[in-house]
Amino acid sequence: MELWFTENQNENVRFGIKIKKHLYSGQSEFQKIDVFETFGFGKLLTIDGIIMVTEKDEFIYHEMISHVPLAAKPDIKSVLVIGGGDGGTVRELTRYKTIQNIDMVEIDKLVVDISKEYIKQTSENLDDSRVKLYYEDGIEFVKNKVNEYDLIIVDSTDPIGPGEGLFTEEFYQNCYNALKSDGIMINQNESPYYDKERRELVRANKKMKKxxxxxxxxxxxxxxxxxxxxxxxxxxxxxxxxxDSIKKWNNLNINTKYYNTEIHKGSFMLPNYVKEIINDEK
Amino acid sequence: MELWFTENQNENVRFGIKIKKHLYSGQSEFQKIDVFETFGFGKLLTIDGIIMVTEKDEFIYHEMISHVPLAAKPDIKSVLVIGGGDGGTVRELTRYKTIQNIDMVEIDKLVVDISKEYIKQTSENLDDSRVKLYYEDGIEFVKNKVNEYDLIIVDSTDPIGPGEGLFTEEFYQNCYNALKSDGIMINQNESPYYDKERRELVRANKKMKKxxxxxxxxxxxxxxxxxxxxxxxxxxxxxxxxxDSIKKWNNLNINTKYYNTEIHKGSFMLPNYVKEIINDEK
Structure with a gap:
């Protein structure tokens, strides 16, 4: 017998991963959560049938979402993470001794609970004493904050379901207000290649520019x-x-598998078709 | 009814594309060749069930295989392409007025014939007067050449079947000899992520360094x-x-969808795990 997880990435494309065991399946108030033991990818966490985390490649996502802002602004002390229930983003942030507090606001407690139980690789540092966990709606949480954070990371799902409100201009404006005068906001910006994700990239980018x-x-x-x-x-x-701050990042001796200060620069050098997507809607 | 093409990328991963029509299926002396009309990717050419070309993303591969060496060495006049039967690499090369001759050596005439019939997008410039087509084994072809080419591009399939001999040290040495004193060789170098392709990357890189x-x-x-x-x-x-030559590339006014002189530089900035793969076997 063979067991395969298949994600319909869109109506014309499928991606499948061979499964050893279906470890968990549950439905929260917000979404369906599944955990699999796979053959090639370690543990796999899906939400509503969409791949969120695999142990094989989560390091790429989590290193790039965190080390890029920390290298650009080494004196970050106070961070807000919205989403990111698997804990991988927090894990990377806790590697900086200079960070004093991390507020993590995850709307769905079940994602955190399941990650803690099944995916230690990402969730291991959620118990760090600097981390405060809030099981609330990030949209509401950020509304009342002014001049509080050096960095806000929106580690969201796609803009459907509970993630939808994290892609609005009002939310971006509230994040702006919650940031200090030299603050940075990182957002999950989808993909340029297939229509569905490109549409969200364009919409989010357009609103951010406002x-x-x-x-x-x-x-x-x-x-x-x-x-x-x-x-x-x-x-x-x-x-x-x-x-000029970036080169100082190497002095921190943080061991990374994807991120380095060269790829930091290289990752902002975009293909023409991506630049056109982003600039067309100016 | 739904028709899906599925590639088993390895024993644990599948990638599927929804198909409108199976346009062609044939077996040459060397390999099985299929052409499909897809829903999301235009025409799809597969060899032995492996995706070679889709009209949606072939521009990325063909721009990166050709414009990187041409920007690094703008005075390239004589080029040898080994493989590349779909014609996409030649199409990009013929956009340079300064290139005087292109020898293309494709072992399998059927790939060229089928590409000409079904995939005009890549094959359209194979009739350019500067292009000479040789239906021969590239390994043999290059053995007799000394000091002839400014650039050799090995646009090969994976190192199985007829592509295998294109990943040997002897072949690389013959290419070295066939190049002029400031010549460049570009090779299809697989991928760092899955074991199968990583193994080939390591082997090829190690031999190249010799x-x-x-x-x-x-x-x-x-x-x-x-x-x-x-x-x-x-x-x-x-x-x-x-x-320093790279910046002059912009004066050529070659219209590209992926390549630009920024991504030229960015593409050499590699993730740590890729650098480790390449350097470990020194």
Whole structure:
């Protein structure tokens, strides 16, 4: 017998992973959560049938979402993570001794509970004393905050279901207000390749430009996401993503598998068709 | 009814594309060739069940295999292409007025014939007067050449079947000899992500270093190849891949969808785990 998990990445494309065992299946108030033991990817966490985390490639996503802003602004002390229930983003953040507090706001407690139980690789540092976990709606949480954070990371699902409100101009404006005067906001920016994700990239980028003076996009290779070509947005009040601080990152001796200060720069060098997508809607 | 093409990228991963019509299926002396009309990717050419070309993303592969060496060495006049039967690499090369002759050596005439009949998008410039087509074994073809070419591009399939001999040290040495004193060789270098392709990357890179003084690897996003993270090797006698010539490329006004002189530089900035793969076997 063979057991395969298959994600319909869109109506014309399928991606399948061979499964050893279906470890968990549950339905929260918000979404369906599954965990699998796979053959080639370690543990696999899916939400509503979409791949969120595999142990084989989560390091790419989590290193790129965290080390890029931390290298651009080494004096980050206070961070807000919205989403990211698997814990991988927090794991990377806790590697910085200079960070003093991390507020993580995950709407779905079940994602955190299941990650803690089944995916220690990403969730291991959620118990760090600097981390405060809030099981709330990030949209509401950020509304009341002014001048509190150096960095906000929106580690969201796609803009459907509970993730939808994390892709609105109002939310971006509230994040802007919650940031200090030299704050940075990183957002999950989908992908340029297939229509569905490209549409969300364009919409999010357009709205970000109404709110932040500096809006850049950077790319990375994420094999288990549709097309393998994925983007984050680097949005900030003052700080450019490529600046003189970056080279100091190497002095921190943080051991990474994907990120380095060269790929930091290279990831902002985008293919023409991606630049056109982002600039067309100016 | 739904018709799906499925590639088993390895024993644990499947990639599927929805098919409108199976346009062609044939067996040459060397391999099985199929052409499909797809829903999301235009025409699809497969060899032995492996995706070679889709009209949606072939531009990425063909731009990166050709414009990187041409930007690094703008005075390239004589080019040898080994493989590349679909014609996409030649199409990009013929956009340079400064190139005087292109020898293309494809072992399997059927690949060329089928590409000409079904995939005009890649094959349209194979009739350019500067192109000479040889239906021969590239391994034999290159043995007798000394000091003839400015650039050799090995646009091969994976190192199984007829492509296997294109991944040997002897072949690389023969290419070295066939190149002029400042010549460049570009090779299809597989992928760092899954074991199967990583093994070939390591082997090819190790052999290249025995032959060429300058051996670099560059990466690009190729959505329909396994993991979407693909590499070419830039191997040369003298010329570095990143040099002062690159900026002059913009004066040529060649319209590209992926390549630009920024991503030229960015593509050589590799993730740590890829650098380790390449350097471990020194």
């Amino acid at each position: 709110v932040f003076p500096i809006v850049e996009v950077y790319q990375f290779h994420m094999p288990t996401y549709p097309s393998g070509h994925w983007l984050f947005g680097f949005n900030s009040k003052k700080i450019n993503p490529i600046n | 032959v060429f003084p300058i051996v670099e690897v560059y990466q690009f996003h190729m959505p329909t190849y396994p993991s979407g993270h693909w590499l070419f090797g830039f191997n040369s006698k003298k010329i570095n891949p990143i040099n």
